[in-house]
Amino acid sequence: MVLIQGKGVSKGVVRGPLYFFQRPNYDIPKTKVADLDAEKARVVEAREKSSAQLYVLADKCREEAGEESAVLFETHAMFCDDDDYVEAIETMLNDESCNAEYAVKEAGEQFAAMFAAMDDAYMRARSADVKDVTQRILNNLMGIAEGGIDSEEPVILCADDLAPSETLQLDKSKILGFALTAGSSNGHTAILARTMGIPAICGLGAELKETLQGRMAYLDGETGKVVLDPDNLTIQTFKDKMEKQKKFKELMAEMKGKEDVTLDGRHINVYCNIGNPDDVTAVKNNDGQGIGLFRSEFLYLAETDYPSEEKQFQAYKKVAAAMDGKRVIIRTLDIGADKQVEYFHLKKEENPAMGVRAIRICLNNPDVFRTQLRALYRASAYGKVAIMFPMITSVWEVKECKRACEKVMAELKAEGIPFNEETEIGIMIETPASIFVAPELAEEVDFFSVGTNDLTQYTLACDRQANDLGKFFDAHHPAVLRALKMAADAAHEKGKWIGICGELGADLSLLETFLAIGIDELSVSPSAVLPLRDAIRKSIAKTCTLDALKC
Ligand code: PEP
Numbered sequence: 122m123v124l125i126q127g128k129g130v131s132k133g134v135v136r137g138p139l140y141f142f143q144r145p146n147y148d149i150p151k152t153k154v155a156d157l158d159a160e161k162a163r164v165v166e167a168r169e170k171s172s173a174q175l176y177v178l179a180d181k182c183r184e185e186a187g188e189e190s191a192v193l194f195e196t197h198a199m200f201c202d203d204d205d206y207v208e209a210i211e212t213m214l215n216d217e218s219c220n221a222e223y224a225v226k227e228a229g230e231q232f233a234a235m236f237a238a239m240d241d242a243y244m245r246a247r248s249a250d251v252k253d254v255t256q257r258i259l260n261n262l263m264g265i266a267e268g269g270i271d272s273e274e275p276v277i278l279c280a281d282d283l284a285p286s287e288t289l290q291l292d293k294s295k296i297l298g299f300a301l302t303a304g305s306s307n308g309h310t311a312i313l314a315r316t317m318g319i320p321a322i323c324g325l326g327a328e329l330k331e332t333l334q335g336r337m338a339y340l341d342g343e344t345g346k347v348v349l350d351p352d353n354l355t356i357q358t359f360k361d362k363m364e365k366q367k368k369f370k371e372l373m374a375e376m377k378g379k380e381d382v383t384l385d386g387r388h389i390n391v392y393c394n395i396g397n398p399d400d401v402t403a404v405k406n407n408d409g410q411g412i413g414l415f416r417s418e419f420l421y422l423a424e425t426d427y428p429s430e431e432k433q434f435q436a437y438k439k440v441a442a443a444m445d446g447k448r449v450i451i452r453t454l455d456i457g458a459d460k461q462v463e464y465f466h467l468k469k470e471e472n473p474a475m476g477v478r479a480i481r482i483c484l485n486n487p488d489v490f491r492t493q494l495r496a497l498y499r500a501s502a503y504g505k506v507a508i509m510f511p512m513i514t515s516v517w518e519v520k521e522c523k524r525a526c527e528k529v530m531a532e533l534k535a536e537g538i539p540f541n542e543e544t545e546i547g548i549m550i551e552t553p554a555s556i557f558v559a560p561e562l563a564e565e566v567d568f569f570s571v572g573t574n575d576l577t578q579y580t581l582a583c584d585r586q587a588n589d590l591g592k593f594f595d596a597h598h599p600a601v602l603r604a605l606k607m608a609a610d611a612a613h614e615k616g617k618w619i620g621i622c623g624e625l626g627a628d629l630s631l632l633e634t635f636l637a638i639g640i641d642e643l644s645v646s647p648s649a650v651l652p653l654r655d656a657i658r659k660s661i662a663k664t665c666t667l668d669a670l671k672c
């Protein structure tokens with residue numbers, strides 16, 4: 122029996138083959154080839170395969186996401202056969218006598234640069250389409266599977282860690298579990314795993330090596346164990362746990378439709394965290410009562426160029442409308458630090474977590490900010506949208522954000538575009554500075570939502586991405602809990618409400634403390650809603666003062 126121990130970050134037991142994530146290498150060298158016709162034939166085959174894949178995607182989109190995305194994929198499919206594009210690849214092959222991959226990459230880059238230099242904004246935006254199509258043709262040439270997983274059956278996906286943009290490409294239906302050699306509980310792969318209800322372990326270290334590719338294993342996302350060649354007793358233990366898991370799911374299903382209310386009658390808003398519009402299905406399946414955090418940056422991470430106002434509007438509108446009048450809190454772009462988006466060309470920083478990230482990027486780039494705010498306000502006409510700003514440290518930042526909102530509302534009004542003038546505005550409390558100025562911040566906004574992942578990181582001076590800080594990264598630290606209480610008191614004093622949207626919100630061992638602090642809303646991954654509801658319904662909500670807070 123082989124046991125590899127890591128840290129469980131998303132509960133659940135699964136059994137399946139280990140599959141090591143292959144990171145595509147687009148650093149393609151030029152090689153001289155003898156058989157040019159063979160290279161040309163490879164290009165034709167890759168183009169045909171890409172075009173067929175894109176038509177399948179277009180059909181799928183037409184059923185699931187609507188006409189706009191479907192047409193986009195059809196346009197991409199047609200571009201695979203575009204005369205000028207095909208000719209550019211052929212010319213490169215003829216002139217350079219080079220490998221197919223190099224010719225496609227070079228021709229694609231030239232085309233993308235040509236579009237990017239055009240005056241017309243619509244044509245400029247086509248540069249991203251060219252890059253997308255070229256990448257697909259390259260993947261097919263290089264044998265890189267669509268969706269990142271070249272397997273018929275679902276697998277346990279193994280990697281060092283996955284960048285948020287990589288997780289977006291993955292075909293989630295093929296993933297039984299995540300087994301990461303690095304990563305951390307607050308990293309975005311772990312967050313994604315919890316959102317999707319996929320068991321996950323991080324910090325498995327060098328013992329999880331590629332020579333294990335294809336081997337059957339059990340993965341326990343609670344205890345952090347990956348086991349190969351289990352003995353009979355271990356097999357039985359896993360089987361019992363899987364049976365218990367099934368029963369627990371059935372029990373939790375009984376919680377659907379019940380109110381999130383404590384034994385003494387206090388109502389708590391139990392909302393969900395999502396990363397993209399498709400996650401709404403999981404929210405509905407788990408009976409979440411709203412969206413407490415829509416991480417809008419995932420829309421930007423999925424693109425190779427700035428997403429247009431229309432594209433963003435469609436995504437926000439989809440979520441707002443699907444939630445049927447329930448609150449949908451959309452956080453404005455929060456990139457930087459671990460979420461890097463190439464086309465923003467962010468400068469390399471020594472300490473990116475403390476650099477130009479989140480709201481700082483928006484305030485430094487008014488056009489990017491304005492585009493997102495326009496899309497958000499337009500979506501507010503289709504549901505109960507609230508706008509939330511991340512990583513706030515100062516009152517002036519909030520005032521500037523509000524001024525940007527006012528400007529956008531005035532524009533939309535002048536253009537006769539409908540929007541909700543009463544759209545709530547909130548901020549994330551995730552820096553120590555925001556705790557100290559919470560009374561002033563509370564005057565400016567409708568609500569606070571505490572990002573405990575970052576608040577813990579900044580309060581304890583502990584990198585949330587590092588998995589070797591162990592006991593030093595302690596989200597239960599009295600400093601974090603007292604900070605929460607100070608923010609809650611400041612909000613309530615001004616008649617505002619406060620929620621938690623960091624991962625700590627789902628920590629049932631702290632529920633009593635959150636109730637004592639006076640937290641009004643908990644936003645958790647969809648899979649955590651029903652266990653949280655169950656716990657709330659068994660609790661008494663006794664609030665206390667800061668001095669009396671047990672921590
Ligand atoms: C947080 O910091 O707790 C949070 C919810 O935001 P993110 O994890 O996206 O930084």
Ligand code: MG
Pocket residue numbers: 511551572574575
């Ligand atoms: Mg954060």
